[in-house]
Amino acid sequence: MRIISSGDIDTSLTDRDAVEILRQAFRSPVKAPDPINLNISRPQDLTGQFLVQPVWSDFAGQGHTDRGYIGCSLSLALPEQEGGSSNLYILFSGKGGQPIALLDGVRLAAWRDAGLHALAVAYLSREDAQRLLIVGSDPRLPRLLAAYSAVRNITSVLFAGTDKEIRRRIAGMPDLAQITARTTDDIGSALEGADIVCLAGKNAGTNAWADLSRFDPPAGCHIDTLFADPPLPEMIWQDARLFTTHLGSAPRDGCEWTAGLTELAMGERAGRRYYGQRTLYVPGYETGLADFALAAHVFLKS
Missing domain, CATH: 3.40.50.720 (NAD(P)-binding Rossmann-like Domain)
Structure with missing residues (x-):
């Protein structure tokens, strides 16, 4: 599995490319179910939130699994992070199911x-x-x-x-x-x-x-x-x-x-x-589709 750093993300994207990648993503038939938002109960009013946003290529629509990915954005927000959050993005092969990349989710989110x-x-x-x-x-x-x-x-x-x-x-x-x-x-x-x-x-x-x-x-x-x-x-x-x-x-x-x-x-x-x-x-909170499109592009370019 490839580890893709913030620097790798920066060198794989331009602002104009990112806009066009997202434009095409909103025209694509990928599958993006509703995000899963979980409360993490912790003492002393330190309840956190764990947001999971899975997305995958439209394998059924394309009729094969020879190309495409399955991805998931993981975001953890805790009160002591002072408004920030910890983010990771994991990308799997759509054909074999093996994890192929782990991306810096914070930098990916900035571009997104x-x-x-x-x-x-x-x-x-x-x-x-x-x-x-x-x-x-x-x-x-x-x-x-x-x-x-x-x-x-x-x-x-x-x-x-x-x-x-x-x-x-x-x-x-x-x-x-x-x-x-x-x-x-x-x-x-x-x-x-x-x-x-x-x-x-x-x-x-x-x-x-x-x-x-x-x-x-x-x-x-x-x-x-x-x-x-x-x-x-x-x-x-x-x-x-x-x-x-x-x-x-x-x-x-x-x-x-x-x-x-x-x-x-x-x-x-x-x-x-x-x-x-x-x-x-x-903006709304559903960003899984955008994360998926940018992560797939960065994986191919890095």
Whole structure:
């Protein structure tokens, strides 16, 4: 069995490749049952969660087992990890059943998340989108911004509440050298010129969400949130055209969800219907299909 490290994953993928791999994955007939989410009872209110997401090639549909894989994402989240998790991805041969690769699940997840959000941006933001506002701080932002830039010509980024070290890492990425980056404390004014808004979580230093009670992006803006429960005004939930990862596991009840990435990739539903429409992408927790597609690609390339 091959051990595939974070460095192996990085050298096997590009941002543009990751987006296209995921686009094809959402068009493919692979089998992805519902994830299994288990609570791990531990003393002193230290209950953990173990998420298991198996996926396999459509062997019955293709009529043979000469090609294809069986994969499973394993994610363990414990309170003492402070919001992080331990992740592994194991890939089996679809023909013989033997384990053929064990991948660094944390790095695979970083590429997966960036690719999923960039794929949503490709379908839902305006093609002429250039100006990006990032509100909050998240360690995935450097990879995410590189993925955004693979699908849109991002030329200007405003950071509000983003950690200084994350901004430094972004400034040092050669692929992002064309971007003009600044910081702001005035989210209201920054929104007026934004083509895309990324809600990246709580502010660095304060560990609290920015005040979004008057969050009102301009017409035509795409809103991309990295979390399933952003504190957006109810008006945004009602006004924007809503999209998520999988319609069957939309993260918020009582909303009119338009499509998941499968419907967009298959051309079954339109993304942006007109230039001035506001769109909102909220991720779901089902990521097994995306993990499977990227893991298989990395195995073949590494």
